[in-house]
Structures are given as C-alpha cells and as structure tokens.
Amino acid sequence: MEDPYVFGDIGSWAERTEVHKAASQGLVDQLRQLIADGAPVNIVAVDSITPLHEACIRGQSQCVRLLLDAGAQVDARNVDGSTPLCEACSAGSLECVRLLLDHGATVNPALTSRTASPLHEACMGGQVECVRLLLSLGASLEASDLYHGTPLHVACANQHTACVRMLLNAGANVNASRLHETPLHYAAKARQAETVELLVEFGANIYARDQRERRPVDYTTPDSPAAACLRAYERAPLTLQQLSRVAVRNKLGTRALEVIGQLDIPKLLIGYLSFQ
Template identity: 75%
Template sequence: METENTRPYFFGDIGCWSERTEVHKAASLGQVSRLQDLIQSGASVNIVAVDSVTPLHEACVRGQAQCVQLLLEAGAQVDARNVDGSTPLCEACSAGSLECVKILLEHGAKANPALTSRTASPLHEACMGGNSDCVKLLIEQGAGLEAYDLYYGTPLHVACANKHTDCVKVLLNAGAKVNAARLHDTPLHHAAKSMLVDMIEILVEFGANIYARDQHNKKPVDHTTPGSPSATYLQSYEVTPMSLQQLSRLAVRKKLGTGALKDIGQLDIPKILIGYLCYQ
C-alpha cells in the first residue's frame, strides 16, 4: 500500500508526521465505504505510519465507531501501541467516545495495559478528559483504580487536577483511595488549588486528610485564597470533629473496599441507610 505524502498532519500530542496511507485517512475521516473498499482490495489494517500510529488509533482518536468496528472485524490489532505506548483504547478514552470504548473492550482490549514512562492508562485518559461514562465502563471492566502514572499519579489525582467532579465521584464510590499521594500531593491538594468547593466537600466526606502536607509542607487550605468559600470550608472542618455517623460510614466503606457499592446493595437494611452508605 502506497503512502500519501501531504502537508504535516498533527495527531493529538504525538507530534507531526506526513506519511499516511489511504487506510489511515479513511479511518480518520469516518469514510466507512471507502475503508471497506480498501480492505477488500487487500490493504493492511495494521499498517503503521510515522510514530507507529495504526488506522485503528486514527479512528479512535476521532471517535469513528463504525470504522473501529470495521477495522477490528478485519483483524486490526486491538492493543497496538504507538511510539508513546498509547493503545487505541487510550485514544478512545481521551476522545471521550463511549461507543468506541465499548467496541474495543468487546474485542478484548486491555483495560489495564502495562504503563510506560510516556503514557498513562485508559482510565487516566478518561479522567483527564472528564469522560465519566467512560470511567464507569472501564471500572466495570476491572480498570485499576490505583494505576500510577509518573507524571500525574492516580486517576483520582488526574480527575481532581483537571476539575472533573463527576469523575471524582465515580472513582471514590468505586473505592479509589482518597488519600493516595504523589510526591506527597493528595487529590485534596489539587482540589484546593482549583478552589472547587463541591469537589473539596466530596473528598472530605470520603475521608480526605485535611492535614496532609505536600512536598512544600503545605496543607490543602494553604493552597486556597484566604476568605474564599474553599478556605472557609477547610478551616471550619479543621475545628469541627467528624461526626460518629460519618466515621461509621467511612469504616463500613473501608472494610468493604472496592466492592462496597455491590455489597452494600445486598445488605438487609433500610433503603435510606443504603443511600447514605452509597453517598446518594
């Protein structure tokens, strides 16, 4: 298959490259009929361009679900990696394409591909883009809640740093460790820097340590603006002991771990208590 030399083409954060095949182009543009014709004429669905980008990567980064389905049915490698180590699932999660994510997982894509020094996990990518539906689906497929990225930390760190409260809720309810640390930075430090009161409240309700010190020996409140709602909330919490009710909820959730939501729903207790334990 001949490559097409055109003007430089920018592929997300991967960089600039100019050699794309017709298969790459059709996959990227969602040209299903054209892609089908190319495949039937013998074009390889696993041909790589510069930076090891496959047509499947292209289709995923553009959210072209029909092309993703077609490529996989024609034998595209579902966990192919580009030069940075990103798989098509990483690209689909970054793009926020729930349909593409579903198709990839149905075809055996790994929810927990081995991390490299240059790439994050699919769950990190979904949290980075604030794609809470993708986050839920990945968790259902066993995505590692504590997968650790050298640059970002855990998915919860990523969700907090990027101000995605919905993703924070999903992760915490699934059992993510609220006090996970990266260079002593906790998710609460990130939320405090953004001064998002709703996010701060959620983290604290799930047991975030308001006294944790980061690498600069600062508590979360030290990253807020004095007199702001975020600062006021954290300061008030420092002088207000956690209620026995809250402590009991945290103890139950900690004991049940990542299976908390499923296990709590099976308890023979009033629905109002189930709702409280599930932070509903």
Template identity: 65%
Template sequence: MEGSLASGSRLGEVGFWADRTPVHEAARRGEILQLQQLIANGACVNLVTYDSITPLHEASLRGQTQCVKLLLAAGAQVDARNIDGSTPLCDACASGSIECVKVLLSHGAKVNPPLYTASPLHEACMNGSSACVQLLIDVGANLEAHDCHFGTPLHVACAREHLDCVKLLLNAGANVNAAKLHETALHHAAKVKNVDLVQMLVEFGGNIYAQDNRGKKPSDYTCRSSQTAKCLEYYESAATFKSIDGCFSVERPKNGPYAYVPTRGTSI
C-alpha cells in the same frame, strides 16, 4: 519502496510507513466506503507511522466507531501501542466515545494494559466522560493505576474538576488519600478552588492535614478569604470537636459560607 510495501503487505501484518497512509486518512475522517475499498484492495490495516500510530489509533481517537469495526474485522491489532505507549482503547477513552470503547473491549482490548503512561481510565477521567469511567470500572479497571506525571485517575479527575468522575471513582473504592509526590486529590481540589470537590473528598475520608513534598497541606493552596479556604478551615476546626459517637458533618447553607453542624451532642 512505497509501492512494494503497500502491495506486498497482507491483512493483519505489521508494516511501517513514514507518514499517514490512505488507510490512516480514511479511518481518521470516518470515510467508511473509502476504507472498505482500501481493505478490499488489500491495504494493510496495521501500517504504522513514524510515531507508531495505526489506523485503529486514528479511528479510536476520533470516535469513528464504524471504522473501528471495519479495521478490527480486517485484522487490526487491538492493543497496538503508539510512540507514547497509548493503545487504541486509551485513545477511544480520550475521545469520550463510549461506543468505540465498547467495540474495542468486545474485541479483547486490555482494560489494564501494562503501560508506564496514562491508562484508559486516566484518559477517560481526563476527558470527563463519566460513561466511559463507569464502563471501565465495571470491567475491572485498576483504580490505583499510577502515571508518573498525573498520579492516579482520581488525581486526574480532581485536577480537571470532573465531579461526576470523582464520585464514580470514590464510590468504586478509589483511595482518596493516594499520593503523587505526597500530593493528594485534596491538594488538587484546593488548587482549583472547587468547594464541592473539597467537600466530596473530605466526606470520603480525605486527609485535610496531608502534606505534599513541599510540606504544604491542602489549605495552604487556598486564598484566605476564598470559600475553599473557609470550607477547609471549618473542616479543620470540626476535627477538634469530640463527639459522643464520633459523628460530625459540615453542611453548606444555600446562601453563605460553610458552617460546622454537629449531628449529635458534641463537646469541645
């Protein structure tokens, strides 16, 4: 059966295989000459494993750009999905390979595939590849794509403490107060105890009083004596101040805790 399947498949045709084929292995390892020979001998580039992984998935996940190019030129399906619903573009973003991402996009890969799982932007944020995040934003990635486990890309970037990715998302207009089970990015920042992340989110309008499905606000996830707790406490106290023009900010001294610093004349 294996022999008839391998010899009977045409380039670009979808086939099935119980385990990795030589094409999968060559793509995974970046063995360009071997992959060229297999393709020249008529190997199907769209054979899928029991978990629906194609050779293009393998090459993309490992950042094998030249193999990605060879497979696409031989008719590999650019938006094929594996058993988890991920496309090769998702895998390329997970690997952080900006070159693979560019190649896939140039061959028509969908930046916003209709998935119920993590989108390419989620994967780039999870990996912490700011270059991939920026490229996806530039080509129209959905900033509010929602995954039932991860929430939005901003949730992912905050949970993984990738500040560069967080900043790119916020500057692009990501909803700082988007919620997953009422949990916001600021809840994630508080949980990972990242003061810089907390400050960035609040400066972009993060709601310090937002409550999650347990009725807890971000500060409830901090240790009282921690810098993160002190930062949120200052923000909360700052919110009680009334300024003539509504302007106030929180600055962090080079040495020492955060302190509330009014930008204009304020009154209590």
C-alpha cells in the same frame, strides 16, 4: 478541501497512509475499499500511530468496526504507549470503547513512563460513561502514572466531580499520594469546593503535607469557597456521617463500597458499635 491533521506535534499527513486518512476522517466506503484491495490495516506511521488509533481519536466507530473486523491489533501502542482504548476513552466515544472491549482490548494495559491508562484518559476528559464502563470491568483504581498519579488525582486536577464521586464509590484510595500530594491537594489547587467537600466526606486527610510541607488549604486563595470549606473542617470535628463512612469503608473494604452510598450510614454505625 481536506481536513487538517490535528493530532499532536509528531508526524504529518505526509507520513500517513490512505488507510490512516480514511480511518481518521470517517470515510467508511473508502476504507472498506482499501481493505478489500489488500491495504494493510496495521501499518504504522513514524510515531507508531495505527489506523485504529486514528479512528478512535476521532470517534469514528464505523471505521473502528471495519478495522477490527479486518484484523487490526486492538492493543497496538503508539510512540507514547497509548492503546486505541486510551484514545477512545479520551475522546469519550462510548461506542468505540465498547467495540474495542468486545474485541478483547486490555482494560489495564501495563503503564510505561510516558502513558496513562484508559481510566486515566476517561477521567482526564470527564467522560463519565466511559469511567462507569471501565470500572464495571475492573479498571485499576490505583494505577499510577509518572505525570498524573492515580485516576482520582486526574479527576480532581481536571475538576470532574462526577468522576471523583464515581471513583470514590468504587473504592479509590482517597489519600493516595504522588510526590506526597493527595487528591485533596489537587482539588484545592483547582479551587473546587464541591470536590474538596466530597473528598473530606470520604476520609481525605486535610492535614496531609506534600514535599513542600504544604497542606491542601495552603493552595487555596483566601476567602475562596474551597478555603472556607477546609477551614471549617479544621475547626470542627468530623460529623457522624463522615465518621460512619470512614468506619464502614475500613471495616468492609473495597468489595462493599459500591453499596455504601445507598445505606443509612449513621444507623449502620450505631448497629456496628453496639456489637463492640
């Protein structure tokens, strides 16, 4: 019995070719034979899904390699504007991601009104290793899509603290705004005390107000850990560690942010102040 087709609501298997089917289901020998027989590897379905998209959605790395070696368009876009790299990042298939990048996939494709970047997709699924790889290749930290905001917004909304930390250490704008909502608003809505604390440690504005004039704390439930965390920050001044981190980030800019977590920040701040 064939596996049912489960990608989205658009299209059906009746609209897919045998190449799509083989790529999606990991039928390597069948796909190799289809290619040898001259089947087009860049054929698209009504929603502009290519066989390469299908293989990446399911993390079928062997099929991805076959398609790419046969000339599949590495940056083809589907009807939503997503590239195969977006799909591989969403699936968390590091092997597929590496194959696509080795064949020239664009790390920062132009965003359309309907799509997110590969980094957005990796953050949405909490795919830490994909996030790490994309950041090492210069993925845009401030790319903002219509529905989600920046990758940091996405990571906070989806409760992926490890991704949040990685983005912040790479220099993501902790107070980036989407409709006046900051990542801290998103973390508060998700009731993630650990993420809330992490954002504040990196300089998040606890008093920022969204378009409804609501602060992050206004989205927490009373007596929740996230609410207690924000209330505590409201009552107490920033610690030396927090002040140090903000001062160093402002002074050095994003190029030195990756090493900040390894520094003795209070001593660095004292040294910095002694020269002022």
